[in-house]
Amino acid sequence: MASNRGIVGTVISRLVQAVIVVAIVTTLVFVLIHIAPGDPFAAAMDNPNVSEALRARWRAMYGLDQPLLTQYVRYLANVARGDFGWSFSMHRPVLDVLKDALPNTLLLAGTALVLGFAGGIGLALIQAMRPGSRTDRTLGAGSMFFYAMPDFWLALMMMLIFAYWFPVFPVAGAVDPIMHEYMTPLAAVADRLKHLALPAITLALLSGAAVARYQRAELLRVLPDDFVRTARAKGVSERRIMLVHVLRNALIPTVSLLGLSLPGLFTGAVFIERVFAWPGMGWVILNAVSTRDYPLVTAGVIVAAATVTLGSLLADLLYAVVDPRIRGR
C-alpha cells in the first residue's frame, strides 16, 4: 500500500515538474522570438511595392501591433487550448503542420531507439563476456568512433555510401515523390520502409554506440557481485549467468538512460531529417526558422520540448516499475 502511494506521489510530482518545464520553455521561446530583430514581414520590407499601410494592416491582422504582454497572455491561452495560430510560411494552421510532422519524427526516432538499444545492449553483452579480449577492444573502438561522430556528418556519409556509391536506398524524402500515390498498399509500405531505413539506421548507430558504452560498464560493474559468484558456484553456465543474472541487474540503470537519451535522440533527428529531407519536426522547425515563421517556430520548439519531457517522464515511471527498490522514493 505504502509503495503504491509512493508511485502515485512520484507520478504527480513528476507531472507537475513536467508542466512547469513546458511553461518555462513556452515563456523562454516567446521572449526570445520577440526580443530578436526582424518580424515575419521583413522580407516584404525589401519589396517597394508593399506600402507601409499594407504592412501595418498585416501586423494588425495577426495581432503583432499589440503590447507584448497582451500577445503573451493571448498566446498562453491559445496554447492551453491547443491553438498554435497560423503558419505564415505554410499558409495553414500550425497545429495541422505539426500534426503531419510529429508522427514522422516519432517513427524515425522510435525505430532508431529500438534498433539502437537492442543493438547497443547486444554489443555490450558480447564485449562483457570476455572483457579485455580482442573482440571487446574492437567493438569498444567501434562504439567510441560512432560516439564521437557528428550526426549530420554520419548521415552525409551514409547517404554517400548507400545512396550514391551503392544505390541501395533512396537519397532523400519519406516516400517516392511521384510513384507513391499510384502504389498498391503493400508497395506503398515497402516504399516507406525503404525511405526510413537510412535515416533510422544512422540515428540508431549513434544512439547504439552510447548505449553500448554505458551498458558494457554496467555489466562489468555487476559482474563481481556476490550473487554472480553464487550462481557460478551452483554450476550455472556462463552464458546463462550473463543473460539472466547479470543482464537483469545491469539493465536497470539502462532504463534510466532511456529517458536521458531522448533529448539527444530528438536533436539527432533534427539534423538527420535535414540531411535526408525527412518531413518531421526538425525539418519543419528549420524551415520555419529560415522563413521567420514565428508561430511555427514557437509551437515546434514547445511541442518538441513537451515530447521530450513526456518521454523522460514515461522513462522515469518505467524505472520505478522495473526497480522495486526506488518505489516510494
Next chain:
Amino acid sequence: MAAESIGTSTHWTRHVVRHAGFAGGVLALIVVVALLAPLISPYDPIAQPDIIGLKNAAPSFVHPFGTDSFSRDVLSRCIYGARVSLSVAGLATVIAVTLGTLYGAIAGYAGGVIDAVMMRFVDAALAIPRVLLLIAILALWNGLPLWLLVVVLGVTGWFGLSRMVRAQVLSLRELDFVAAARAVGASSPRILIRHILPNVVPTIIVAATLGIGHVIILEAGLSYLGLGVQPPSASWGSIIQDGADQVGSAWWISLFPGLLIVTTAIACNALGDALHAAFDPRHTTGAMAELDS
C-alpha cells in the same frame, strides 16, 4: 573467477591510461597544426585560383584533400578551420566550466531553500533540448559575430556540470576539515574557494576535456545549418556544409573535415575518460554521460 574480473578491470584502466598519452599527443598535434597554420598550410585557404578549371578537383598529390566548388584547397581550409573549431570550443568550454562551477558551488554550499530553487532552475534548463534552443537563438539573431557565438555556446552548456559540482560540494562541506576551517573563523567565500573548490578540480578538468569534444561537434552541427560560424571564417563544420549539397559528386569536401572532427572528439573523450580513471579509481566508463547536456 572474481579475481579474473578484478584483474581485467585494472587491465582496462591501465589500457585507458596508456591510451591517454596517445590521445593527448593527437590533441597536441592538432593544436600545434592550428597554431602554425600559416607555416604549414600549402595554399591560401580563401584563394580561388581557377574557379572553372580547378572546381571540385578530386584529391591528388597537389591537393591531397581536393578542392571545393570555388577551387579552394580543402586541406588548407581544414588547417585554418582547426583554429576556428578549437578556439570556439575551447573558449565556450571555459565559459561553461566557470559558470557551472560557481553556480554549483554556491548552491551546494548554501543548501536549504536557495539550493532547492537554484537546482529546480537547472532541472528545467536541462529538460530543454539544447540544440533546439541554440537553433532558435542563432536563427533569430542572424549571423552572430564569432565571439557572441562562443558566449551563447558557453552560457547554454553549464547545467550538467553545475549539478555534479553541487553534489560534491554538498558532501564536502560536511567533512571535518571544513568544520575545522569554520571553527578557526574562516569566512564562507574563503572556505569555498580555499578548502572546498580545490577538491572539485578533478571533476572540472574531466568535464572540460569531455566538453571541448562535445562543443566541437555541436558547433559543427550549427555551422552545417548555416547558423554557426559565418563566412569568410570557416570551421570544420562550415567546410562540411560547403560540400553537403554535392556529397554525391565531390565527397572529399565533406569527408576530410568530418574525419578531423571525429579524431579530435575521440581524443578528447579518451583523454577525459583516462583522467577520470586516474582521479577516481572506482570510475566506470560513461559515468560522465550526463555532462553531455
